[in-house]
Amino acid sequence: MCGRYVMAKTTADLVAEAEAEADANLELRQSWNVAPTSDVPVVLERYIGGPVNRGPVRQVHVAQWGLVPGWAKDASAGARAxxxxxxxxxxxxxxxxxxxxxxxAVPVQGYYEWKSGPGKTKRPHYVRRADGALTFFAGLYEWWRDPAKAPGEPGSWLLSTSILTTAAPDPEVIRSAGQPEVLAELGELHDRLPMPLSRDTMAAWLDPAAPNAGALVRRVLAEAHGEAARWTLNEVGPAVGSVRNDGPELLAAPTPETGAEPALF
Structure with a gap:
């Protein structure tokens, strides 16, 4: 599962790492506690027509996190998707x-997950690439037309997105096979895992003309655990449990002052 994440890169850094162009009206907000229904950057490819046919162009746009299908009656459908x-x-x-x-593709610097402890307690952990590079999760996007607004009116179209997840690794299988310990730790953290893209698979995933969506999903699935082996995780303080808290201090390890004891969530 992915329910909170960090995306605090500058626009220039994100565009460079994604090897993309920025949408003309792109405005990114740094956040160390991105929650569903927030505006988030997404990387997609679209065909650019005109006098010079550029073919599919990779761009960075801003979308609502929570996919709203075109047939939805209102945008609240995104809160569940x-x-x-x-x-x-x-x-x-x-x-x-x-x-x-x-x-x-949904770019993140890392994401939060809560590990169950004794009783109903949970400890938040931050998962990120060990080398500090961005992770690009496999995602989907949709355009939704707001029937309450006139065509062409600002805000009449909503771009939204969703992140794909898969089953987390089985810790016993990972350890018995001598695979990277981080995969076992991820399996102990949660039973679901957001699906990371390798650079090659990201290029295929973004191609809007790719003929076989099922084959692409299977390709991402086949690579997901291998890409996740690049991650590392560490415990953070309970302040991340509230969306009102947002700042780089959320990534710090818990202390007696910030909550070394298990926190209710």
Whole structure:
């Protein structure tokens, strides 16, 4: 699962690392506690027409995190669709059209997950690439037309996105096979895992003309655990549990002052 993450890169850094162009009106807000329904950057490819046919162009746009299908009656549908299960994404009405031709990548510096402790306690952990590079999650996007607004009126179209997830590694299988310990730790952290893209697979995933969405989903699935082996995780303080808290201090390890004891969430 992915329910909170960090994306605090500058626009220039994100565009460079994504090897993309910035949308003309792109405005990114740094956040160390991104929550569903927030505005987030997404990387997608679209065809640019005109006198010179440029073919598919990779761009960075801002989308609402929580996918709103075109047939939804109102935008509140997105609050329930910030993640998409890879096992059912090809069949679920909310996602099945987007996965065919509206695939994107969601860039993150890392994400938060809560590890269950004694009783009902949970300890938040921050998961990120060990080398500090961005992770690009496999995502979907949709355009939704607001029927309450006139065509062409500002805000009449909403761009939204969702992140694909898969089953987390089985810790016992990982350890018995001598695979990287971080995979076992991820399996102990949560039973779901947001699906990271390798650079090669990201290029194929973003291609709007790719002919076989099912094959692409299987390709991302096949690589997900291998890409996740690049991650590292560390415990952080309980302040991340509130969306009112947002700053780089959220990434610090817990202390007796910030909450070394398990925090209720």
């Amino acid at each position: 910030f993640n998409a299960r890879s096992e059912t994404v090809l069949e679920k009405p909310t996602f099945r059209d987007a996965v065919v031709s509206r695939r994107c």
